[in-house]
Amino acid sequence: MIDPGYISGLSAILFFIGLAGAFTRKHAIIVLMCIEIMLNAVNLNFVAVAMQTGDPEGWVFISIAIAIAASEVAVGLAIFLSLYSTRETINLDEVDLLKH
Amino acid sequence: MNIESPLLAHPLLVESLRPEMTIIVGILLLIIVPNLGNATVRIPMTQFRIPVFLGGERFRATSDPLIPGVISMFTLILAMASSLMTFVEGAALSTVCISANGAIQQGCTGSDYILRSDAFSRIFTSIFSFALLIGTAAMINRMPARVDAKAPHPDSSDSLKARAIHILLNNRRQGDFHLLILFVALGMNIVALSTNLFLLFVGLELASLAIYVLVAFMKEETTSGEAATKYFLTGSVSSAVTLYGMSLLYIWSGSASDYASATLNLTGPQGLAATWAAMETLEPLAAIGFGMLLVGFGFKVSAVPFHFAAPDAYSGTSSPMASILATASKAMGFAALLRVLVVMAGPELGSQAFWLPVLGLLSVVTMTWGNLAALSTENPKRMLAYSSVAHAGYLLAALAALGSGLASESTNEVLITAIVFHLLVLAFFKSGAFLILTMTEIRGDSSSMESLYGLGRRDPIIAVSMFVFMLALAGVPPLSGFLSKFLVIDGIISASTGSGSISAAGAMDWLSSVHWVFWLAVSMALNSALSLFYYLRVGQVMFFEKSKSILPLPDAPMIRITVILCLILTVISGLGPFSQTLVDMATMAAQHLLKV
Numbered sequence: 001m002i003d004p005g006y007i008s009g010l011s012a013i014l015f016f017i018g019l020a021g022a023f024t025r026k027h028a029i030i031v032l033m034c035i036e037i038m039l040n041a042v043n044l045n046f047v048a049v050a051m052q053t054g055d056p057e058g059w060v061f062i063s064i065a066i067a068i069a070a071s072e073v074a075v076g077l078a079i080f081l082s083l084y085s086t087r088e089t090i091n092l093d094e095v096d097l098l099k100h
Numbered sequence: 101m102n103i104e105s106p107l108l109a110h111p112l113l114v115e116s117l118r119p120e121m122t123i124i125v126g127i128l129l130l131i132i133v134p135n136l137g138n139a140t141v142r143i144p145m146t147q148f149r150i151p152v153f154l155g156g157e158r159f160r161a162t163s164d165p166l167i168p169g170v171i172s173m174f175t176l177i178l179a180m181a182s183s184l185m186t187f188v189e190g191a192a193l194s195t196v197c198i199s200a201n202g203a204i205q206q207g208c209t210g211s212d213y214i215l216r217s218d219a220f221s222r223i224f225t226s227i228f229s230f231a232l233l234i235g236t237a238a239m240i241n242r243m244p245a246r247v248d249a250k251a252p253h254p255d256s257s258d259s260l261k262a263r264a265i266h267i268l269l270n271n272r273r274q275g276d277f278h279l280l281i282l283f284v285a286l287g288m289n290i291v292a293l294s295t296n297l298f299l300l301f302v303g304l305e306l307a308s309l310a311i312y313v314l315v316a317f318m319k320e321e322t323t324s325g326e327a328a329t330k331y332f333l334t335g336s337v338s339s340a341v342t343l344y345g346m347s348l349l350y351i352w353s354g355s356a357s358d359y360a361s362a363t364l365n366l367t368g369p370q371g372l373a374a375t376w377a378a379m380e381t382l383e384p385l386a387a388i389g390f391g392m393l394l395v396g397f398g399f400k401v402s403a404v405p406f407h408f409a410a411p412d413a414y415s416g417t418s419s420p421m422a423s424i425l426a427t428a429s430k431a432m433g434f435a436a437l438l439r440v441l442v443v444m445a446g447p448e449l450g451s452q453a454f455w456l457p458v459l460g461l462l463s464v465v466t467m468t469w470g471n472l473a474a475l476s477t478e479n480p481k482r483m484l485a486y487s488s489v490a491h492a493g494y495l496l497a498a499l500a501a502l503g504s505g506l507a508s509e510s511t512n513e514v515l516i517t518a519i520v521f522h523l524l525v526l527a528f529f530k531s532g533a534f535l536i537l538t539m540t541e542i543r544g545d546s547s548s549m550e551s552l553y554g555l556g557r558r559d560p561i562i563a564v565s566m567f568v569f570m571l572a573l574a575g576v577p578p579l580s581g582f583l584s585k586f587l588v589i590d591g592i593i594s595a596s597t598g599s600g601s602i603s604a605a606g607a608m609d610w611l612s613s614v615h616w617v618f619w620l621a622v623s624m625a626l627n628s629a630l631s632l633f634y635y636l637r638v639g640q641v642m643f644f645e646k647s648k649s650i651l652p653l654p655d656a657p658m659i660r661i662t663v664i665l666c667l668i669l670t671v672i673s674g675l676g677p678f679s680q681t682l683v684d685m686a687t688m689a690a691q692h693l694l695k696v
Contacts, residue, residue: 008351015344022337031333038340045347052359057200058350061298061364065343068305072336075309079316079332083325092333095326098412 004048011044028083028090032076039069110204116196116217118182119225120293123286126175130279133171136162165245165271172236172278176285180229186222187685194218195692200296200365212368214296216696223520223689224292224435227527231428232285234531234662236278238420238538241656243318245274266320277317283310284424288432295443295696297346297364297372297393300436301339304396307432308335311425315417323547327416334409338399345392352385366443367696373444382454390445394455397440400433401492402485404466411473414485419541422481423534426488431523434495438516441499443696453503460500460620467493467627474634478549480537483634484530487573490631491526494588495519497620501592504617509694511595516690518587521683525580525673529572532666535659536566542654552638554647562653562660565667567639572670574635575628580673585628587683592621 014037021034043062050058080090087095114121132154139156140149186194197213198204208216249271252264283306290303312335316328346364349372354362356375365371379386395406402410414422445453470490474483502515539562540551555563572581596618672678 011347018340019337022333028329028333032336035333035336035340038337038344042340042343042347045344045351049347049350049354049359049362053354053362055361058362061350064298064302068302071309072305075312076332076336079312079325079328082316082319083329085319086322086325090329092329095329097323097326098330098416 001051004052007044007048007051011041011048014038014044015041026092028080028092029077031092032073032080035076036069036073039065039072112196112204112206113198116194116198116204116206117215117293118185119179119222119229120286120289122175122179122182123282123289126171126179127279127282127286129171129175130168130275130282133162133167134158134275164247165249165274166247168274168278169236169240169245172281173233173240175282176229176233176236179285179289180226180233183222183226183229186217186219187688194222212365212371214299214365215293216295217293218692219685220438220520220689220693221289221292221435223524223685224431225289227431227524228285228288228292228428231424231431231527231531232281234527234535234666235420235424235428236281237658237662238423238535239277239418240658241654242418242420242538242542243270243273243277245271269320273317277314280310280314280317283307284314284428288428291432292435295366295439297349297366297440300439301343301346304342304400304432304436305339307429308339308400311421311429314421314424315413317421318418321418323416324418327413330409330416331413334406335399338396338406341392342396345389345395348385348389348392352383352389355385366439373446376445387454390455391458393440394437397433397437398462401430401437401495402433402489403462403492403496404469404489407466407470407489407492410489411482411485414488415479415481415547419481419534419538419546422485422537423531426484426530426534427523427527430488430492431527434519434523437499438519438693442502442516442693446502452505456500456503456505459496459503460617463493463496463500463620464623465493466490466496467624469493471627471630471634474631479547480549480552480638481534481546483638484533484537487631487634488530490627491522491573493627494585494624495522497624498588498591500620501595501617504595504615511591512694513687513690514587515591515595516693517683517686518584518591520686520689521587522584524682524686525572525584525670528666528669528673529569529579529581532663532670533566533569533573535663535666536562536569539653539656539659542656543649543651549638549641550648552641553645554642555653556643558647558649558651559653562663563642565663566642568667568670570635570638572674574632576632578675580670580679583674583679583683585624589621589624592617592624596621 018034018037018041022031025031025034043065046058046061084090135155135158136153137156137158138151139154140151142149195208195218196204196206197208198215199213246267249267250264252261287303287307287310290306291300294300294303312328312332315331316324318324350362350364353372353375357370361370363370366373368374399406414425445455467490470486470493474486474490477483477486498515498519502512537546540546545551555566568579572579575581575585596615673682
């Protein structure tokens with residue numbers, strides 16, 4: 001069996017890749033992908049614990065977290081679509097009507 | 101009393117979760133009623149058709165565009181009433197806990213539960229229902245349903261066509277809006293009830309995802325897409341950070357028992373609160389996980405440094421939604437913060453919680469930044485957004501005093517009472533202010549102070565109500581805003597003077613010996629004085645500036661009724677028997693929270 005420490009390590013790396021991407025990228029859909037990476041990093045952490053304890057609770061958390069991540073993508077893409085229909089861009093730098 | 105039986109067959113389930121059951125019934129009604137129709141299904145191989153009443157050509161009576169709003173308002177009124185029943189019935193009867201294995205208990209004698217319905221959760225579910233009810237009432241006039249809507253005539257002019265299409269669009273999306281409002285209510289209720297971190301997260305996400313859609317709801321307006329994009333991206337980054345913090349706490353809870361078991365329950369023998377109390381020195385995993393957990397809640401209450409999306413979201417979306425963000429969503433954030441901070445990582449008497457310096461600093465920065473930004477803005481919606489940030493700072497100061505561990509049990513109770521009472525009365529006057537902005541918004545524009553110019557002459561009653569709401573926000577006695585601020589400052593001072601020796605020789609000695617939490621109260625008083633400038637400015641432009649528009653404000657009967665209701669509640673909850681009732685309810689909630 002793989003050492004759970006490696007799994008949580010991978011999870012931490014993925015999480016910070018996602019976090020860094022979410023703060024630096026300018027394209028809304030890429031930011032959404034970074035958020036997905038962060039959510040999946042969380043699932044790896046739950047896997048690491050659930051593997052060791054053998055408690056089904058951890059697996060339940062993961063399946064619910066996947067469902068939440070999926071609905072987040074659905075909501076996010078719908079919002080970006082509505083942004084695009086009025087502004088014809090989803091570049092976050094160009095979206096600045098509300099600065100004052 | 102200890103009852104255990106399969107969860108769904110238990111009579112206590114429906115009884116203890118009445119508000120949630122009401123909301124679920126409301127959601128089902130909203131899905132079914134507008135879709136009733138004359139559809140039939142043919143039995144295979146025969147010519148028989150049996151009616152299924154769902155789909156096909158809709159019945160005229162049930163597909164009326166006014167119906168979703170009525171269903172949603174009635175559902176929220178019933179949910180609020182059944183939440184308030186807790187305070188009529190008394191605490192012992194209505195405290196019910198449900199654990200993960202399906203056991204359901206009255207009185208909560210066991211401790212391994214995931215949902216807890218007590219005075220603390222019920223006062224918050226009442227706040228959520230009330231705030232959402234006001235938002236719904238405002239939206240009924242903001243996005244009116246017309247029974248007489250017709251398809252545009254091909255020969256009519258372009259502007260007439262656009263108007264007819266807009267009316268049809270409003271009719272079509274009535275159901276969607278009210279359905280989403282009820283989902284927000286359900287998610288928020290789950291947050292208030294849950295004593296399990298993961299369940300709390302599920303409720304938080306249910307409410308947040310519906311709110312993101314609602315912020316983008318008026319999609320024909322240029323700003324709503326932008327507001328929703330910003331709010332959605334910052335919101336989902338912060339909730340991802342929160343969930344990661346939870347997973348770290350899950351690892352930590354597993355490592356405490358050498359991975360025999362792991363849990364995200366706050367209470368119980370293996371719960372996070374017990375593990376936290378058993379910890380001798382602060383373990384890094386626990387501290388990091390806990391800190392990340394607070395990021396998401398900080399975003400929900402719009403505390404610095406997670407405030408940056410809030411002003412954009414408030415000013416870009418419709419005013420009824422902004423009122424929901426400023427009251428219900430903020431109350432949800434504080435319900436979660438209080439549960440987690442007090443139950444899980446509460447300080448021992450005499451020793452401070454590790455989050456105290458962080459929270460104390462954040463509260464000062466949040467209130468000062470919010471007030472300074474509100475001073476310099478010319479957009480009333482943005483001003484209210486920044487004032488909402490400042491109010492978050494005041495409440496964080498009360499939380500910090502709670503974390504100092506200096507206060508006695510009774511002072512802790514006062515502090516939590518102050519926070520709950522503030523969130524309660526905030527729903528009266530902040531929603532009221534946004535309701536009035538909704539009226540100017542229907543008339544065209546509410547994004548500049550000019551829309552309020554001369555309101556005193558255009559509509560005296562509305563202008564006076566707006567002025568009263570502004571005074572209540574500033575905390576002028578005898579309005580409810582004063583009482584709530586007074587309770588917070590009083591709590592902080594009596595918490596901090598517990599450490600200083602008041603009888604010491606000089607005032608300077610006393611000031612140097614007092615705990616630094618005292619200065620939070622000072623900074624709060626200074627900030628309140630600062631905030632008077634921009635609140636009174638609204639009164640000045642309403643009564644002394646010349647109006648740019650000669651049009652009277654719209655009729656909007658629902659909004660007018662709700663404004664008057666908010667006005668009465670704001671005034672009577674500041675002084676007199678009604679305010680005493682509210683404070684008693686908040687005290688009962690505080691006692692229940694501290695008892696967990």
